[in-house]
Amino acid sequence: MDKSPSMSFWRADAKKAKQELFSSIFAYVSSLKVVIPYFFGIGEHRKVVTEQYPDPVSSRTEEDLPAKTRGRLENDIDLCTGCGVCAERCPAQCIQLKVEPGPEPEKKWVSVFNIDLSRCFYCGLCTEVCEPTSLTHIKKFTTAEDDKELFIAKFGRGEITFEQRQKWNKIKQQEEGMW
Amino acid sequence: MLDPRLPGPMEMNLTFEGDWVQTSTVDFGFTTRNLENKIQKARWDAGPLFASKIDPEAGFFGEQAFVMALENVMGITCDPSTEFVRTIFSELSRVSAHLRSVAYLSRVVSIDTAFHYLLREREKILDLFELATGSRFTCNICRPGGMNLEVTQGFLERVLFFSENLLKSLPEYHLLLTENRSFKKRTQNKGVLSVAEINELGLNGLIPRSAGVVSDLRISKPYSAYREVKPTSVICPESICPQGSDTYSRFWIKMVEIQDSLELLIQLVEKSPRQQEKRVTFLQDLLVHSGSGMAEVETQRGVLKVEVSSRGESTPLTIKINTPSQLIAKAIPVVLKNTREEDLSLILQGLDFSVLEIDL
Amino acid sequence: MISNWLEFTKNNFGTAFWAEPLTMVLMTTALLLCVYAPYFAINYYVKSKWLADAQARVGPSRSGKNGFLQPLVNVLKLNQKHGYQPPDTTVGLLSIVSIIIIFSLAPSMPLSQNLLLIDSDYSLLYGVLVPILYGLILFWIAQSRKDYRDFTTHMRWLSLLFVSSFCMLAVALMAGINTGSLSWVAQVQSQEADFLGLGIFRNPPFGLVAPVIYTVVGVNLFFVREGYLFLENKIWSGVELMIFNLTRAFLETVFSITAVGLFFGGWNLPFGLESIIPAVGMVTSLQVIWVLLKSFLFYQTVQLLLQPVSKMDVEQLLALYWKYTVPASLCCLLGTGGYIWIKAHL
Numbered sequence: 001m002d003k004s005p006s007m008s009f010w011r012a013d014a015k016k017a018k019q020e021l022f023s024s025i026f027a028y029v030s031s032l033k034v035v036i037p038y039f040f041g042i043g044e045h046r047k048v049v050t051e052q053y054p055d056p057v058s059s060r061t062e063e064d065l066p067a068k069t070r071g072r073l074e075n076d077i078d079l080c081t082g083c084g085v086c087a088e089r090c091p092a093q094c095i096q097l098k099v100e101p102g103p104e105p106e107k108k109w110v111s112v113f114n115i116d117l118s119r120c121f122y123c124g125l126c127t128e129v130c131e132p133t134s135l136t137h138i139k140k141f142t143t144a145e146d147d148k149e150l151f152i153a154k155f156g157r158g159e160i161t162f163e164q165r166q167k168w169n170k171i172k173q174q175e176e177g178m179w
Numbered sequence: 180m181l182d183p184r185l186p187g188p189m190e191m192n193l194t195f196e197g198d199w200v201q202t203s204t205v206d207f208g209f210t211t212r213n214l215e216n217k218i219q220k221a222r223w224d225a226g227p228l229f230a231s232k233i234d235p236e237a238g239f240f241g242e243q244a245f246v247m248a249l250e251n252v253m254g255i256t257c258d259p260s261t262e263f264v265r266t267i268f269s270e271l272s273r274v275s276a277h278l279r280s281v282a283y284l285s286r287v288v289s290i291d292t293a294f295h296y297l298l299r300e301r302e303k304i305l306d307l308f309e310l311a312t313g314s315r316f317t318c319n320i321c322r323p324g325g326m327n328l329e330v331t332q333g334f335l336e337r338v339l340f341f342s343e344n345l346l347k348s349l350p351e352y353h354l355l356l357t358e359n360r361s362f363k364k365r366t367q368n369k370g371v372l373s374v375a376e377i378n379e380l381g382l383n384g385l386i387p388r389s390a391g392v393v394s395d396l397r398i399s400k401p402y403s404a405y406r407e408v409k410p411t412s413v414i415c416p417e418s419i420c421p422q423g424s425d426t427y428s429r430f431w432i433k434m435v436e437i438q439d440s441l442e443l444l445i446q447l448v449e450k451s452p453r454q455q456e457k458r459v460t461f462l463q464d465l466l467v468h469s470g471s472g473m474a475e476v477e478t479q480r481g482v483l484k485v486e487v488s489s490r491g492e493s494t495p496l497t498i499k500i501n502t503p504s505q506l507i508a509k510a511i512p513v514v515l516k517n518t519r520e521e522d523l524s525l526i527l528q529g530l531d532f533s534v535l536e537i538d539l
Numbered sequence: 540m541i542s543n544w545l546e547f548t549k550n551n552f553g554t555a556f557w558a559e560p561l562t563m564v565l566m567t568t569a570l571l572l573c574v575y576a577p578y579f580a581i582n583y584y585v586k587s588k589w590l591a592d593a594q595a596r597v598g599p600s601r602s603g604k605n606g607f608l609q610p611l612v613n614v615l616k617l618n619q620k621h622g623y624q625p626p627d628t629t630v631g632l633l634s635i636v637s638i639i640i641i642f643s644l645a646p647s648m649p650l651s652q653n654l655l656l657i658d659s660d661y662s663l664l665y666g667v668l669v670p671i672l673y674g675l676i677l678f679w680i681a682q683s684r685k686d687y688r689d690f691t692t693h694m695r696w697l698s699l700l701f702v703s704s705f706c707m708l709a710v711a712l713m714a715g716i717n718t719g720s721l722s723w724v725a726q727v728q729s730q731e732a733d734f735l736g737l738g739i740f741r742n743p744p745f746g747l748v749a750p751v752i753y754t755v756v757g758v759n760l761f762f763v764r765e766g767y768l769f770l771e772n773k774i775w776s777g778v779e780l781m782i783f784n785l786t787r788a789f790l791e792t793v794f795s796i797t798a799v800g801l802f803f804g805g806w807n808l809p810f811g812l813e814s815i816i817p818a819v820g821m822v823t824s825l826q827v828i829w830v831l832l833k834s835f836l837f838y839q840t841v842q843l844l845l846q847p848v849s850k851m852d853v854e855q856l857l858a859l860y861w862k863y864t865v866p867a868s869l870c871c872l873l874g875t876g877g878y879i880w881i882k883a884h885l
Contacts, residue, residue, distance in 0.1 A: 027360040031847035034355045035292055038593050045348060049299050050597040068313035089461070091217075091225035123228045123319050128327060128460050137313065288849040295594040361849040 062139045070122045071141040073115050075155040079134035082108040086126035086135055094119035095126065100160055103168045112156040117143050184524035186283075187534025195520065203515045205508060211538045218498045223249070223465040226495065230485070231317040233500060234536045237276035237479055238317040239268050244476040244485040246321040247402065251472030252489055253323055259404075261325045263451035266404035267338060268308075268318070269476075270440045270447065274345075275304040276479040277433045277440075280531045284430060285356060287528045288365050293355050300348075303341055310334065325459030332453070339448045342441040349438055357434055366427040370514045370526035373423040380510050384481025384503050385531070389415045389432045390424035396477035408446050411439055426529035436479075466493055478503060480531060504536035578831050579792050580610040585835075586842050593846055795838040799830055 038046050051059035065071075082099040094116040102109030127135050145151055185191070190206040218229045230245035231238040243265060250256065257265070282297035305315040311334050312318040320328045356362050374390050387394040391414050397405045398412055413435050420428040471488035481503025490496040507530055518526060584599070584607055591598030599606030 024360045027358055028848065031355050031359050032844070034351050035593050035846045038595055039589075045344070046595060048597055049302075049595050052597065052600070066310045066313070068311070069309060070313040089222065089224055091221050091228060122314065123225075124313060125224055125228065125319075125461065129224075290847060290849050291590075292594050292846050295596060299595060355847055359847060359849070365849045 062141070065139045065141075068137075069139050069141075070124050070137045071139045072117065072137070072143060073120060073126070073153070074136055074138045075113055075115070076134040076136075077110060077113065077155050077157060079132045080110050080113065080155075081132055081134075082110040083131070085129045085131075089125050089129050090120075091123065091125065092119045092121055098156070098159075102160075103172070109160060110156055111159045113154070114156065115153045116151060117153055118148070118151040184527075186527055186532070189534055193515075198520050200515050200518050200520060200523070203512050205511045207508060207534060207537045209538065210535055212535070214539050215498050215500060218245075219495055222493050223467060223495065224461045226487075226498075227321050228317075228319045230500075231319055233483070233502060233539065234276075234478065234504075234533050235316055236279055236533060237272040239272040239321075240476050240478040240483055241485075242319065242321040243269055243403075244474050244483050245487070246323055247474035247476065248472045248485045248487040249323045249467065251474060252470045252487055253467055255324050257325055257403075259407075260452040262404040263447055264326060264328065264330050265321065266408070267335075267444060267447050267451070268320075269403070270444050271304050271307065271338070273479050274437055274440045274444075275301050277437050278304075280479075280528075281352075281356070281430060281433055281437075284366075284426075284525075284528050284531075285362075287525050288362060290356070290359075290362065293352065296355075297352070300345060303345075307334070307337060307341065310337070322459040322461060323465070325457075327458050327460050329458055335448050335451065338444060342444045342448075346438065346441050349434075349441075353434065357431060363427060366430060366525065366529065367420070367425060368422070369426045369522050370518065370529055371420075371422050371425045372510065372514055376510075376513055377424065380506065380513065382481065382506050382510060384477065385429065385432065385479065386424055386481075386507070386510075388413065389428040390420070391415055391417055396475060396482055400475070402474075402476070404447065404451075408443060408450060410443050413439055426526060429529055429531065464493055467491070467495075469496075480504060480533075481506065500539060502536040502539065504532040504534075507532040508537050574827060574831070575792075578835070582792055582835060582838055583610045585839060589839060589843060590846070593843070792834070792838060795841070796830065796834040799834040799837055 037043065041047055053059040062071075082097065084097050084099065087093075087095040087097045096112060096114040096116075097110070098112035099108045100111050122137070124137065127133075127137055130136075143151070188209040190209075192204045192206075194201045194203075212232070214229050214233060218226050221229070226245050226249065227242040231242040233241035278297050278301045282294045282301070285291075285293035285297070308318055309315050311328060311330065312320050320326050372386065372390065374387075374392060377387050377390055377392065383394050383396075393412055393414055395410070395412060396402075397410050401409070413432060415424070415428045415432045419431055467489040469489050469491040471486065473484065473486045475482050475484045477483075482501075483503060484501040486497075486499040488496045488498075511527075511530070514526060514530065515523070587609065588598040588606075599609035602608040602612040
């Protein structure tokens with residue numbers, strides 16, 4: 001195993017060595033031709049590409065991202081019907097949903113709607129199956145937190161207490177009495 | 180195990196005689212994500228999602244293969260206009276993955292300028308993906324029967340603009356890398372695989388093509404829009420590497436395939452129908468009748484095969500994924516025979532296998 | 540300046556054996572802190588900005604205005620980075636190693652007529668003993684890890700240091716740089732004017748070999764790729780990485796300064812212009828600046844020219860070194876010494 005990669009050059013005859021020398025100089029100079037224009041910034045594709053995030057002047061902000069960007073999840077609780085398909089379909093099981101009968105008979109009261117953002121991997125399945133399109137991806141993508149509990153995004157309206165339900169029943173009876 | 184010379188977490192045991200490697204064994208399994216198990220336990224909806232993570236560098240091939248297998252089971256076909264869009268995405272993924280592997284090869288050789296330039300080009304493709312689908316790498320848009328995507332005229336124009344621009348600037352990269360004598364000397368005759376060894380190992384895809392053997396699924400068994408727009412059969416001539424396939428010829432063929440894919444993209448954009456069918460979503464819970472199906476897709480390295488079987492419920496019965504990197508992993512001990520120790524990182528990077536694909 | 544110092548020590552401390560080495564050490568330290576350290580930092584900063592410019596990106600830009608404090612920040616950061624450390628090593632000793640190397644090479648720098656440190660026989664000791672010391676330290680570190688692969692790896696690392704130091708000395712001896720060299724060499728040769736401001740072709744036949752060895756070995760250090768390095772397949776800790784980077788970068792600057800001394804006229808103007816513009820040649824305090832400016836341009840040009848070229852791994856260099864260049868540089872050194880002795884005595 002005496003093969004040495006550096007000796008082969010010296011064993012070549014002089015003519016071949018001369019050819020190799022000239023070809024290497026030529027190849028070297030032509031590849032320098034590629035690099036040198038970058039110093040002068042000639043041409044559109046030779047400009048500096050770095051985005052110095054989070055400096056807003058030289059980098060893109062969240063508003064510059066495309067419309068379909070899959071960032072954090074957000075639920076518009078007024079549109080949400082509480083069907084629960086998103087929680088069923090989520091492959092990471094990051095949505096917790098609790099639904100109760102509300103003051104209006106057609107609409108359910110979504111008391112708890114928690115999304116665990118540390119489990120979500122932004123696949124987009126829950127927004128795909130949401131019929132009232134209340135669950136959407138927004139462009140915000142920074143989710144780093146110090147505390148694990150801060151990862152849970154809460155959109156629910158809150159649990160209905162006994163007093164609140166009594167109040168609603170009373171209002172409902174009053175309305176029925178009026179009719 | 181976590182060695183920056185290696186392309187990913189893997190364990191290698193090498194025996195040396197001086198500087199020359201005599202025998203080598205490779206061990207994988209450190210980054211198992213248990214994808215097959217996950218797909219089996221979840222619903223059908225999550226299938227394309229997990230399948231797109233088989234090879235995160237080019238995620239679209241995984242979901243395309245899975246959805247094609249699913250369509251096989253369900254007995255439905257995708258309409259032609261969506262086939263064109265799927266093929267556009269698959270060619271874009273191919274270009275992106277090739278750019279990435281060439282960039283990392285030039286980083287190993289330490290031509291850092293080419294590394295930065297090529298990744299800058301790759302960013303444009305990822306921006307295109309983000310514009311159309313919302314995610315840069317694992318898009319999760321293939322659905323059985325179509326795609327969850329509305330492709331606009333603006334997007335197609337951007338794809339055309341990108342392809343034409345990159346075709347114009349490819350000669351720069353040829354000057355910097357392909358015809359660079361120092362790069363050639365560094366990569367020629369390193370990691371040689373002869374044609375006989377390739378046939379014995381049963382490799383398919385890029386490595387046989389770099390040795391001069393025709394092996395392209397898009398031509399032999401065309402699927403999707405490759406039936407209408409045929410790619411050119413690219414193989415490496417013998418003058419580049421007479422012994423078979425070495426690191427330089429594998430690099431050379433990637434550069435030619437980038438050019439070929441860009442020309443194919445231009446043809447696809449011009450031929451794709453302007454009217455697209457309505458997009459397909461998983462709005463209804465998917466119930467697949469019992470049966471089994473298989474699909475093969477040509478990724479940037481080789482053939483990705485997905486076999487799916489169903490028992491008539493909303494979760495699959497079995498799924499089997501065969502990735503091209505698993506075959507390449509078997510070729511590593513053969514390639515590394517009688518190589519020098521300092522060429523290890525170069526050869527392993529030049530072979531272009533993904534550790535995540537092997538571990539699945 | 541140095542002769543004044545030597546006189547001062549001789550007058551005040553007699554002929555104490557520690558007087559001259561102490562002077563040397565003090566002068567070298569002052570040189571390092573006031574001349575080398577800022578020059579090295581500027582070199583590194585400009586190089587990273589130029590590289591970034593060629594790669595369509597912004598270089599260091601956060602530490603200080605436009606990132607001019609980046610070299611200092613790198614040193615501090617790597618010094619505090621904890622990594623795998625074998626139980627028997629001391630971090631303090633590892634940090635000193637790079638300083639030892641710098642001390643060994645500083646005396647041979649052709650900076651100016653008055654900032655000569657090689658004008659003493661102790662510099663020969665620096666050049667020979669220090670690599671041995673450094674090698675022994677490396678060996679001791681590796682042994683204490685108790686998992687080193689084999690002896691050849693150590694020999695390779697030793698050879699890297701041996702070769703660089705030997706080459707520096709060999710070059711200084713053979714080329715007879717316009718420094719006056721070692722006192723016993725100066726007795727033999729006469730001070731010749733630069734040929735077109737180029738300091739080559741001195742002391743043939745070995746003087747011709749010096750540029751060749753310099754080009755083959757010294758410039759190779761420029762070609763070493765940046766990146767992670769391995770000693771017995773373990774990733775280096777922050778301190779070791781800092782030592783390597785400092786040493787490598789320092790050797791690069793040292794070689795560029797020597798190249799200027801060899802090939803570009805040292806502290807003189809090119810084409811013998813110092814006779815026409817005597818003002819520049821006479822102001823001896825400006826000679827340092829002139830040498831540093833030329834070597835700065837040389838260094839940056841070489842870094843620019845290395846952009847599109849593939850660089851070698853350290854392991855490939857080492858394979859080259861311990862087989863070919865260590866024996867070659869030893870032969871040159873002994874040959875020159877013999878030639879000079881013969882010429883002096885016969």
